[in-house]
Amino acid sequence: MPRSLLVLLLLVAAVAGSWLARSAMVRWRDLRAAQTYELAAEARPALVRAGAAALCLMCVSALGVAVLLGERGGVRQAVAAVEEGRSAGSADGAAASAPVSAAPVSASASASPSPSPVAFAAVGRAAGGELMQGAVPGPDGRARTVRVWLPAEYGRNATDRFPVIVLHSGTPGRTADADLPDVFDGVASAVQQGKARPFVVVAPEAPGGTGHPCDLVAAAPQAVADDAALRSAVGAAFRTLPAGPAGWSVLGVDGGAPCAAAAGLARPDLYGAAAAVSGRYDAKALTGAATVAPGAVGARLLLAAAKRDTDGVASGRAVQAALRDAKSRAEVRTSEVVQDYTPERERLRLVRVAVQYLAEQLAK
Numbered sequence: 001m002p003r004s005l006l007v008l009l010l011l012v013a014a015v016a017g018s019w020l021a022r023s024a025m026v027r028w029r030d031l032r033a034a035q036t037y038e039l040a041a042e043a044r045p046a047l048v049r050a051g052a053a054a055l056c057l058m059c060v061s062a063l064g065v066a067v068l069l070g071e072r073g074g075v076r077q078a079v080a081a082v083e084e085g086r087s088a089g090s091a092d093g094a095a096a097s098a099p100v101s102a103a104p105v106s107a108s109a110s111a112s113p114s115p116s117p118v119a120f121a122a123v124g125r126a127a128g129g130e131l132m133q134g135a136v137p138g139p140d141g142r143a144r145t146v147r148v149w150l151p152a153e154y155g156r157n158a159t160d161r162f163p164v165i166v167l168h169s170g171t172p173g174r175t176a177d178a179d180l181p182d183v184f185d186g187v188a189s190a191v192q193q194g195k196a197r198p199f200v201v202v203a204p205e206a207p208g209g210t211g212h213p214c215d216l217v218a219a220a221p222q223a224v225a226d227d228a229a230l231r232s233a234v235g236a237a238f239r240t241l242p243a244g245p246a247g248w249s250v251l252g253v254d255g256g257a258p259c260a261a262a263a264g265l266a267r268p269d270l271y272g273a274a275a276a277v278s279g280r281y282d283a284k285a286l287t288g289a290a291t292v293a294p295g296a297v298g299a300r301l302l303l304a305a306a307k308r309d310t311d312g313v314a315s316g317r318a319v320q321a322a323l324r325d326a327k328s329r330a331e332v333r334t335s336e337v338v339q340d341y342t343p344e345r346e347r348l349r350l351v352r353v354a355v356q357y358l359a360e361q362l363a364k
Helices: 003-036 046-090 185-194 213-219 227-239 255-266 283-291 310-325 343-362
Strands: 120-126 129-137 144-150 164-170 200-204 248-255 276-277 302-303 331-335
Touching: 003 046, 129 185, 129 227, 144 227, 164 255, 185 200, 185 343, 200 227, 200 248, 213 255, 248 255, 248 343, 255 276, 255 283, 255 302, 276 343, 283 310, 302 310, 310 331, 331 343
Parallel strands: 164 200, 164 248, 248 276, 276 302, 302 331
Antiparallel strands: 120 129, 129 144, 144 200
């Protein structure tokens, strides 16, 4: 309902309630006077007016709350619009309201009103932190699940702002933590050992329609799951550093590793660093993604694999060699020394190495 109509109804209810209350008081005084002189008098008119005045008071309260909520909702929408404009400006150097995308944006789309703020609700705890979930509209308009992991340090100081890791999934229609529930343990472990500062981890749902979402990112860099709508929703709901290479990074593990590598190589204007763990890569596609990267700053990428993962080690080296041969500006490192008793423990240590790398690169 329009705010102006709510205000009008509020004024009508307030005036009617005042008149009824005054009339009830007059009737009540007449009734008391009649009782004093032992005259017959009916109490019903006073009671009816008092009840109607009480009803008007309830209406005034309800309408007042509705008006206040409408004002606060407008403020939240304005904040979300500002955050979206700031994110898009730092990502693409375009107009503040333009979404981050390699595809052109129509005038009607840029003039459309800002979406309502996304509500994130707690869905559990993991690695000592809190796991939140919300639904953020995707480029196609369909709502997609986005999970946000808040480290234990998030609640200790209400003023601290945190860097972000965007965690890619290689499974269509799922978030990365659904396949790798222990990934947050690796992030928390790096912090506990003093190797990294706390991160907020954002895990968007991978797009459907294909069995290999990471192929989309390598073929079309604008297909990265971290778009303007997601960055605006996260920035409005949580205390994160502003979206951009100074505070945001990207990580992929196993099936999500090619997504992270492609996103980091193709969009150094979005991510200050990228890390891919235990992946298998298309060196030619990643080299092509790096050649279309905007800006003059090269990407910074870590390709990590366990020592006994010979295929993963070879795949990472092939990417590094291909980028070097193509004279890419990207700075690519490899990590091949991690070994442990089980694949799960190796993955934990590899994620810890990746988070340490991201923290070091963002600090530069």
